[in-house]
Amino acid sequence: MTLIENVSLRRVLDSRGNPTVEADVLTQSGGFGRAAAPSGASTGEYEAIELPPSEAIASARRHAIPRLVGEVHAGNQREVDSTLRAADGTDDFSEIGANSAVAISMAASKAGADVLGAPLYQHLGGAFRGDNFPVPLGNIVGGGEHAKEATHIQEFLAAPVGAPSVSEAVFANAAVHARASEILDERGTPAAKGDEGAWAPPISDAEAFEVMDEAVSDVADELGFEIRFGLDVAAAELYDEDEDGYVYGDEVKSTEEQIDYVADLVDEYELVYVEDPLDENDYEGFAELTDRVGDRTLVCGDDLFVTNVERLQDGIDADAGNSILVKPNQIGTLSDAFDAIELANKNGYESVISHRSGETEDTTIAHLAVATDAAFIKTGTVQGERTAKLNELIRIADDAV
Ligand code: PGA
Numbered sequence: 001m002t003l004i005e006n007v008s009l010r011r012v013l014d015s016r017g018n019p020t021v022e023a024d025v026l027t028q029s030g031g032f033g034r035a036a037a038p039s040g041a042s043t044g045e046y047e048a049i050e051l052p053p054s055e056a057i058a059s060a061r062r063h064a065i066p067r068l069v070g071e072v073h074a075g076n077q078r079e080v081d082s083t084l085r086a087a088d089g090t091d092d093f094s095e096i097g098a099n100s101a102v103a104i105s106m107a108a109s110k111a112g113a114d115v116l117g118a119p120l121y122q123h124l125g126g127a128f129r130g131d132n133f134p135v136p137l138g139n140i141v142g143g144g145e146h147a148k149e150a151t152h153i154q155e156f157l158a159a160p161v162g163a164p165s166v167s168e169a170v171f172a173n174a175a176v177h178a179r180a181s182e183i184l185d186e187r188g189t190p191a192a193k194g195d196e197g198a199w200a201p202p203i204s205d206a207e208a209f210e211v212m213d214e215a216v217s218d219v220a221d222e223l224g225f226e227i228r229f230g231l232d233v234a235a236a237e238l239y240d241e242d243e244d245g246y247v248y249g250d251e252v253k254s255t256e257e258q259i260d261y262v263a264d265l266v267d268e269y270e271l272v273y274v275e276d277p278l279d280e281n282d283y284e285g286f287a288e289l290t291d292r293v294g295d296r297t298l299v300c301g302d303d304l305f306v307t308n309v310e311r312l313q314d315g316i317d318a319d320a321g322n323s324i325l326v327k328p329n330q331i332g333t334l335s336d337a338f339d340a341i342e343l344a345n346k347n348g349y350e351s352v353i354s355h356r357s358g359e360t361e362d363t364t365i366a367h368l369a370v371a372t373d374a375a376f377i378k379t380g381t382v383q384g385e386r387t388a389k390l391n392e393l394i395r396i397a398d399d400a401v
């Protein structure tokens with residue numbers, strides 16, 4: 001019933017104005033799914049390969065589409081994804097592009113759900129999920145690779161952990177974002193926005209902590225539930241091999257100093273979440289930090305694990321981190337992302353489903369986060385390509401998708 005009849009690929013705009021790959025999958029019974037690949041700026045060294053969209057499209061048309069059409073059922077996600085892997089023939093999707101692969105993989109899942117008449121999160125496994133909803137991590141202030149002349153730490157993320165519902169959590173993050181803007185104005189540093197819609201003020205990281213702390217506690221007082229915050233340090237972007245340390249403008253921190261710095265921040269600000277606090281090759285440093293603060297915060301590997309089960313297994317073996325960031329385009333297919341989540345679950349690691357800095361209106365990750373009972377979803381705070389996912393979360397909670 002879900003046999004794939006047609007797959008079409010095209011270039012569409014992403015939120016940075018760059019081209020990205022969009023896929024349409026049509027089944028013989030009229031099921032339809034459409035999805036688009038996101039794109040990172042602070043990409044991990046070990047991610048699957050994103051090709052220039054026109055190359056990725058041409059290559060997928062040549063190698064992958066003929067193996068899918070009339071051959072594979074869209075409802076059989078494992079078969080769709082193993083066919084994409086076989087058609088590509090490499091470990092890192094460098095032949096058809098992880099951007100073509102993930103767009104087709106996600107579009108097929110939507111076509112499969114459409115044939116069943118089920119919402120995507122149920123088709124992906126959400127029928128058995130509990131009542132928990134992923135808590136949205138809202139990017140409020142940031143810099144790094146997402147904005148020039150702003151903070152060194154890439155993202156300061158609001159975490160409305162006490163919100164009674166997903167909708168209240170989403171609106172709490174928007175309120176923190178608005179409050180942060182007022183505080184920046186009061187300090188005489190009005191700010192432009194970075195790629196994900198976070199404020200990107202020309203202030204020090206120390207000042208950004210003050211702004212976050214104030215914004216989060218003001219909104220928590222106003223709304224009457226607990227809101228904490230966390231970070232994506234994106235430390236691989238700060239790490240300089242020649243300096244053998246982390247470069248914060250004129251200051252260089254050694255690995256030990258970086259671990260002390262982050263551990264102190266966790267305690268001073270009661271951070272609930274710290275992503276990529278160390279370089280993407282430093283399993284040992286991750287393990288040391290996790291040993292020190294892992295009982296009271298999530299230490300999450302993004303560039304460290306790149307949604308890859310082998311890298312995650314290495315991390316589990318080394319006790320590096322206690323949480324994994326999951327970005328389907330880092331690995332190329334939904335099945336691979338599920339495998340990473342399953343391995344994480346089995347080993348007591350929390351999953352955090354994430355957008356990329358370059359995004360589209362695609363809402364697949366909202367469904368993925370609900371389907372897999374993820375602890376958090378990181379998908380921005382405001383701005384259309386971010387609110388597309390946040391509003392979809394609200395609709396899923398309302399059973400209105
Ligand atoms: P990216 O950043 O999408 O630019 O890689 C997001 C992140 O580091 O989590």
Ligand code: ZN
Nearest residue numbers: 232275276302
């Ligand atoms: Zn990250």
